[in-house]
Amino acid sequence: MKSYRLFLAIGTFFIISSCTGLRAVPEGDLLYTGAKVKIEDKDIARKEKKAIETEIKELLVPKPNKSILGLRPSLFFYNLAGDVKKEKGFRHWLKYKLGKEPVLFSKVDLDYNSDIIQNYIENIGYFxxxxxxxxTKNGKKAKAEYAITLRKQYKIKSITLPNDSTILSKEINKSMDKTLLKVGKPYNLQYIKNERTRIDIRLKEKGFFYFDENYIFFQVDSTVANHEVDLILKLKNEIPAIAQKQYRINNINIYPNFTINDTLKTSKDSVIVYKDFTIYDKERLFKPKIYDRALYFHKEDLYNRTNHNLSLNRLITLGTFKFVKNQFTTVEGKDGYLDANYYLTPLPRKSIRVEVLAKTNSANYNGSEINVNWSNRNTFRAAELLTISAFGGIEVQISGQNNGFNVYRFGGEANLIWPRFITPFRIESSSGFVPRTKLHLLYEKQIRKQLYNLNTFKSSFGYLWKENERKEHELKVTEITFVNSTNVTDLYNQQITDNESLAKVIEKQLIFGPTYSYTYTNTMLKQKKHTFYFKGSMDLSGNAAGLLMGANSSTEPKKILDVPFSQFIKIESDFRHYLNLGGELQLASRAIFGLGFAYGNSRELPFIKQFFIGGTNSIRAFRARSIGPGTFDGNIQNTGFLPDQSGDVKLELNTELRGKIYNFIKGAVFIDAGNIWLLNDNPLKPGSQFNGKFLEQLAIGTGVGLRFDFSFLILRTDLAFPLKYPSSKEFNSINLFDNSWQKNNLVFNLAIGYPF
Known part of the structure; x- marks a missing residue:
C-alpha cells in the first residue's frame, strides 16, 4: 500500500510539473506569464484606474498561455504529443488543437508595448x-511590468463649427443638437471618431448621398489653456463638389427578373408604369402593387439612408427574391437628382422539400419525423406564400414512466401567407419588415400505443408583424381547435377509474377565440454583457359566443354542433436573462409565470390549454408532468406509468451556468424550481389549490450536463436529482455515492437543443 501511494504521489508530481509547461521552454529562453499594469497616480478614482488598466492589458501582445491555478494544460498536451510530422491524425490534433506552443519571453517587445500604452492613454486625454x-524573472518564467504615470487629463474647452453659408455647413450645424462631444468633458479620440460617423449618418438622412465621414476632421489645439483643448471641426479642402450636394429621387426603375447576364435593353411591351415606378417585367411575374408596399421612395423625395435601408430590407423579407441589389445613379442633365434602380432575382416559384428531423419534447419523449413540404412563393402574383405539408413521426420515451407507450403522429398542414395586412381598411407599417397575414389549417392524428387515438383539427387567421429586429407581434383574430378521441383502450379506461382526471385528456374539446403574443429579444447582440428574451401571450376563448348564447353556467354548458365550447382567459410570460461573464462563460436564467381562468361555459381549462411542468426543458430533476398540482402527489392515484398532472397556475424558475470544456463540448451546472396549482379546490387532489404558501410548495432540483455542439444540432445530456419535493418543507438528504440513493433520485435527460 505504501508503494502504491508513493507511486501515485510521484505520478501526480510529474503530471503537475508537465502541466506547468516549463519543459517546453528552450534553453536560454523564458516562459512569458503575462503583464502587470500599474497606474501610480493617487488622484485618480480606483474604479477608473482599474478600468484603464484592464483596457491596456487587452491591447498588449503577445497573449500568454492560459493557466488554471498555475497549471497550463495546453502546454501539457503540446509536450505530450512530441514531434509531429504529419498535418493530420490524432497526434496533430492533440498537439495543435488541445495543445498550444509556449509563448516565450523572447517574443515580447517591451518598447513596442510601451508605445501602444502611450498611444492609448494620450487618446483618452492624458497628454x-x-x-x-x-x-521580472522567476526561474524559467518571466513577467512584463508597465508603470504608468497619467497626470492630469485634458478636457474640452470649446467646439468650433464651420461658419460659411453652404447648405452642407448649415446641416452640420443643425445636427449638433445630438453631438457626442460636450464642453467640460474629457478629451477622447474615440468620441471624436464616433462624432464624425454620427455627422455622416445625419447628412445621409438629409440627401447628401455622396458624402463620406473622411471629409471631416477635427483640429485639436491643446495650447489654449491649462489642461484644456479647443476642437475645431473642418471640412477637407479637396472635398468633391458632388459630396456637397443634396440629392432627390428622379426615376425609380425595377427589374424583377434580373440575371447577371442581363443587358437591361428592354422592349416597350415589357415596361409597366405604376404610380412612381417604372417596372421592366415582360413575363408579368409580379403585380406592381407589391413594390408600392415594399419601397419607401417616391419621386421628388429627398434621399435618405433610412428609406434606402428599409426598402432593401422589405424586398429581402418578402421571401420571394434570391438576390436583391439596388443602385443609385446621377441623372444626366438634371443636377441634384438620382435614379433609383432595383435589380431583383426571384427564387424558383415552386419547390418541394423533404426533411428528416430528430426531435425531443418536455415530456421526455425523443423521436424522429419526416416532413414533405410543397411551396409556391408567388401564388397570386403578389408574393403570397402557399405551403402544403404532410408529416409523420414516432416518439418514444427512452427512460421514464411512459417507456413502451410510443406515440405515432401523422397528418397534413396548409399555410397561406400574404405579405401585407388583409383588413377592410389599409394599414401602413413603417417597419423594415414586411407585415404578414396568415391562414393556417391543420389535421393531426395521434396514436398513443395501448391507450387512445386523438384527432385534432385546427385553423386560424391572423397577423404577424415586426416593429424591428427585436420586437415581434402575432395576433390571431380567431383560432379554432376541435379535439376528438377514438379507440380508447380498456387499459386507459382502467386508469380513469383510478384517476378521474385522466378523462379530461380524451374529452371532446371545442376552443375558439383570439390569441395575442408579443416577443422582445436582443440576444443577437453577442457583445453585450446583459441580453434578454421576453414573450408574453394572451389566449381568449368563447368570449363572444358565450355572451351571445348566454353561457354562464358550467353545469349546463351551451353547445355548438353538440360539443360544449370552452370559455377561458389564459396569460403566460416567459422572461430570460443571459449574463455573459467573458469568454465562453454565461449565466442563463429563466422565469415563467402562467395563469388560466375558466368561467361561464367551463369550470376548468381544457386539457390541451392547461399548464404542465417537469421534464427535459423544465424541472429536469423530475419526470415530465409528474409535479403537483400543489402538494398533491399524482403517483398515489395511478400505477406509476402515466403521470399527467396539469394545472391552472404555473411558476417556474431556472438558472444555468454554461461554459466551454473543449472545442465542441460545453458543460453546465443548473438549478430548477417550480410547480403548478389549481385555482379551484378539487377533492380528488388534496393540496392542489393555489394559496399564500406557494413558495413553500416549489419542487427544486439541481444537476450537471454536457452539450455537444455539432453545428447542425446540439445534443444535450443532463443528470439531475431533486433537492426538495413540493409536499415537503425540508430539503432532501444527498448521498451521491450510495447506490440506493442513486437509483431513487438520479434522473437522466437526453434532449436536442438548449432548454432555454
Missing part, C-alpha cells in the same frame, strides 16, 4: 503621461 517598462 503628459509617461510609461516605464520592465520585467
Amino acid at each position: 503628459n503621461a509617461t510609461t516605464i517598462a520592465d520585467s
Whole structure:
C-alpha cells in the first residue's frame, strides 16, 4: 500500500510539473506569464484606474498561455504529443488543437508595448503621461511590468463649427443638437471618431448621398489653456463638389427578373408604369402593387439612408427574391437628382422539400419525423406564400414512466401567407419588415400505443408583424381547435377509474377565440454583457359566443354542433436573462409565470390549454408532468406509468451556468424550481389549490450536463436529482455515492437543443 501511494504521489508530481509547461521552454529562453499594469497616480478614482488598466492589458501582445491555478494544460498536451510530422491524425490534433506552443519571453517587445500604452492613454486625454517598462524573472518564467504615470487629463474647452453659408455647413450645424462631444468633458479620440460617423449618418438622412465621414476632421489645439483643448471641426479642402450636394429621387426603375447576364435593353411591351415606378417585367411575374408596399421612395423625395435601408430590407423579407441589389445613379442633365434602380432575382416559384428531423419534447419523449413540404412563393402574383405539408413521426420515451407507450403522429398542414395586412381598411407599417397575414389549417392524428387515438383539427387567421429586429407581434383574430378521441383502450379506461382526471385528456374539446403574443429579444447582440428574451401571450376563448348564447353556467354548458365550447382567459410570460461573464462563460436564467381562468361555459381549462411542468426543458430533476398540482402527489392515484398532472397556475424558475470544456463540448451546472396549482379546490387532489404558501410548495432540483455542439444540432445530456419535493418543507438528504440513493433520485435527460 505504501508503494502504491508513493507511486501515485510521484505520478501526480510529474503530471503537475508537465502541466506547468516549463519543459517546453528552450534553453536560454523564458516562459512569458503575462503583464502587470500599474497606474501610480493617487488622484485618480480606483474604479477608473482599474478600468484603464484592464483596457491596456487587452491591447498588449503577445497573449500568454492560459493557466488554471498555475497549471497550463495546453502546454501539457503540446509536450505530450512530441514531434509531429504529419498535418493530420490524432497526434496533430492533440498537439495543435488541445495543445498550444509556449509563448516565450523572447517574443515580447517591451518598447513596442510601451508605445501602444502611450498611444492609448494620450487618446483618452492624458497628454503628459509617461510609461516605464520592465520585467521580472522567476526561474524559467518571466513577467512584463508597465508603470504608468497619467497626470492630469485634458478636457474640452470649446467646439468650433464651420461658419460659411453652404447648405452642407448649415446641416452640420443643425445636427449638433445630438453631438457626442460636450464642453467640460474629457478629451477622447474615440468620441471624436464616433462624432464624425454620427455627422455622416445625419447628412445621409438629409440627401447628401455622396458624402463620406473622411471629409471631416477635427483640429485639436491643446495650447489654449491649462489642461484644456479647443476642437475645431473642418471640412477637407479637396472635398468633391458632388459630396456637397443634396440629392432627390428622379426615376425609380425595377427589374424583377434580373440575371447577371442581363443587358437591361428592354422592349416597350415589357415596361409597366405604376404610380412612381417604372417596372421592366415582360413575363408579368409580379403585380406592381407589391413594390408600392415594399419601397419607401417616391419621386421628388429627398434621399435618405433610412428609406434606402428599409426598402432593401422589405424586398429581402418578402421571401420571394434570391438576390436583391439596388443602385443609385446621377441623372444626366438634371443636377441634384438620382435614379433609383432595383435589380431583383426571384427564387424558383415552386419547390418541394423533404426533411428528416430528430426531435425531443418536455415530456421526455425523443423521436424522429419526416416532413414533405410543397411551396409556391408567388401564388397570386403578389408574393403570397402557399405551403402544403404532410408529416409523420414516432416518439418514444427512452427512460421514464411512459417507456413502451410510443406515440405515432401523422397528418397534413396548409399555410397561406400574404405579405401585407388583409383588413377592410389599409394599414401602413413603417417597419423594415414586411407585415404578414396568415391562414393556417391543420389535421393531426395521434396514436398513443395501448391507450387512445386523438384527432385534432385546427385553423386560424391572423397577423404577424415586426416593429424591428427585436420586437415581434402575432395576433390571431380567431383560432379554432376541435379535439376528438377514438379507440380508447380498456387499459386507459382502467386508469380513469383510478384517476378521474385522466378523462379530461380524451374529452371532446371545442376552443375558439383570439390569441395575442408579443416577443422582445436582443440576444443577437453577442457583445453585450446583459441580453434578454421576453414573450408574453394572451389566449381568449368563447368570449363572444358565450355572451351571445348566454353561457354562464358550467353545469349546463351551451353547445355548438353538440360539443360544449370552452370559455377561458389564459396569460403566460416567459422572461430570460443571459449574463455573459467573458469568454465562453454565461449565466442563463429563466422565469415563467402562467395563469388560466375558466368561467361561464367551463369550470376548468381544457386539457390541451392547461399548464404542465417537469421534464427535459423544465424541472429536469423530475419526470415530465409528474409535479403537483400543489402538494398533491399524482403517483398515489395511478400505477406509476402515466403521470399527467396539469394545472391552472404555473411558476417556474431556472438558472444555468454554461461554459466551454473543449472545442465542441460545453458543460453546465443548473438549478430548477417550480410547480403548478389549481385555482379551484378539487377533492380528488388534496393540496392542489393555489394559496399564500406557494413558495413553500416549489419542487427544486439541481444537476450537471454536457452539450455537444455539432453545428447542425446540439445534443444535450443532463443528470439531475431533486433537492426538495413540493409536499415537503425540508430539503432532501444527498448521498451521491450510495447506490440506493442513486437509483431513487438520479434522473437522466437526453434532449436536442438548449432548454432555454
